Amino acid sequence: xxxxxxxxxxxxxxxxxxxxxxxxxxxxxxxxxxxxxxxxxxxxxxxxxxxxxxxxxxxxxxxxxxxxxxxxxxxxxxxxxxxxxxxxxxxxxxxxxxxxxxxxxxxxxxxxxxxxxxxxxxxxxxxxxxxxxxxxxxxxxxxxxxxxxxxxxxxxxx
Numbered sequence: 001x002x003x004x005x006x007x008x009x010x011x012x013x014x015x016x017x018x019x020x021x022x023x024x025x026x027x028x029x030x031x032x033x034x035x036x037x038x039x040x041x042x043x044x045x046x047x048x049x050x051x052x053x054x055x056x057x058x059x060x061x062x063x064x065x066x067x068x069x070x071x072x073x074x075x076x077x078x079x080x081x082x083x084x085x086x087x088x089x090x091x092x093x094x095x096x097x098x099x100x101x102x103x104x105x106x107x108x109x110x111x112x113x114x115x116x117x118x119x120x121x122x123x124x125x126x127x128x129x130x131x132x133x134x135x136x137x138x139x140x141x142x143x144x145x146x147x148x149x150x151x152x153x154x155x156x157x158x
Contacts, residue, residue, distance in 0.1 A: 019066035023059045030055040044100060050092045057084060072136050078129035086122035090115065 034051065041048050061081045068074040096112030 015067050015069070019063045022066055023063045026059050026062055027055070030059075043102070044098075054088060054092070057088070072133060075129045075133045075136060078132070079126055082122045082125040082129060085125065086119050089118045089122070093118075 030051075034048070037047065037051065058081075061077060061084075065074055065077050065081075068077060093111050093115050096115040097108065097110055099106060099108045101107070
């Protein structure tokens with residue numbers, strides 16, 4: 001192993017451990033909270049699958065975000081997470097109108113205001129990540145040395 005390989009390994013191992021620990025904590029919290037949602041599953045049987053998919057994708061974003069911390073990719077992943085949050089919430093809430101039929105009676109719940117709040121939060125998260133990208137690039141441009149070459153203007157003789 002070369003010195004560069006050891007340095008890279010020395011940097012990656014703590015990141016991987018931190019990402020794994022954070023992901024495991026989120027999974028444990030999800031498992032505990034899913035026990036409280038068990039009665040809701042009797043009324044809406046598809047809710048368990050929707051929540052499991054959301055939790056799994058969220059854990060993947062946490063893991064990848066922790067691995068890419070301090071790079072521009074962290075902010076790109078946050079933009080992807082914001083779009084996923086908006087799209088999946090819209091899909092899961094069926095565009096804000098949830099209809100359920102039980103024993104011949106159809107119940108319909110209008111959650112469009114709630115969905116609009118979720119979309120607004122996602123847009124704010126997107127805007128925040130975009131501003132973080134701009135800030136990251138500006139800081140990176142400031143720290144790099146700027147080389148200014150002298151420009152000589154020559155006027156061609158006729």
